[in-house]
Ligand SMILES: C[S@@+](CC[C@H](N)C(=O)[O-])C[C@H]1O[C@@H](n2cnc3c(N)ncnc32)[C@H](O)[C@@H]1O
């Protein structure tokens with residue numbers, strides 16, 4: 001059958017707290033070489049997501065401030081046991097490029113991106 | 126066989142000139158709902174690419190100015206007649222998420238992204 005999200009996702013990813021500055025979020029995104037940072041509360045629960053796109057929006061609107069002012073709060077997620085076509089469908093439906101992978105208690109255990117999925121098409125045919 | 130880049134790419138895309146401000150580039154990226162803008166010279170030749178990631182880097186470095194100061198100049202591209210596994214392989218090799226599609230004269234005729242490729246995995250199995 002199809003690979004599962006847990007076979008394709010990246011684990012051990014960085015997360016960020018809502019009260020961190022937009023500038024600090026930008027520094028972490030650049031240092032990490034990725035585009036997406038799940039936002040978590042002090043007890044590790046997923047409360048939002050902030051991306052390079054959100055930071056660009058802050059630049060477009062001359063907005064400074066904290067992650068919580070620019071993050072998306074209604075986060076689309078997947079489970080590690082979902083097959084990858086579910087992940088690909090959600091990315092397409094919401095026009096997004098990453099899905100935090102959460103366990104039954106909504107703790108973030110990884111992230112799966114459109115870059116991870118497109119890699120599956122790079123192999124020999 | 127495999128679909129070709131021209132079957133999957135987005136055509137009629139926005140481009141931007143090197144002397145436009147970073148703030149204006151951010152506005153166009155947000156208005157368009159995408160992450161990547163090919164940078165073209167006055168005669169339409171591809172001279173760089175600027176993305177939401179580059180704008181985030183400018184925020185991280187407290188840099189203002191023009192697109193030409195933050196764009197990537199050595200652009201990885203594909204041809205419309207390439208099969209999609211070539212595109213997927215280039216995205217993976219360079220850790221990027223978009224490839225301008227250029228004709229024989231290096232004129233930009235579209236763009237193909239990891240989001241476009243991951244959509245191919247969303248279909249019924
Ligand atoms: C709608 S997309 C448009 C640009 C491009 N398609 C992309 O994915 O970056 C940008 C917005 O999607 C949001 N976003 C990214 N991943 C998300 C997710 N898993 N759930 C909800 N929103 C998400 C970001 O916070 C940002 O505001």
Ligand SMILES: C[S@@+](CC[C@H](N)C(=O)[O-])C[C@H]1O[C@@H](n2cnc3c(N)ncnc32)[C@H](O)[C@@H]1O
Pocket residue numbers: 033034035161174175176178179196197199200201202219220221222223224225
């Ligand atoms: C190395 S990627 C890292 C982040 C993430 N993987 C992504 O694709 O956004 C970010 C850098 O890649 C550059 N880039 C994006 N598409 C490119 C392309 N087709 N050719 C060369 N550089 C590109 C951007 O200008 C940016 O400086």
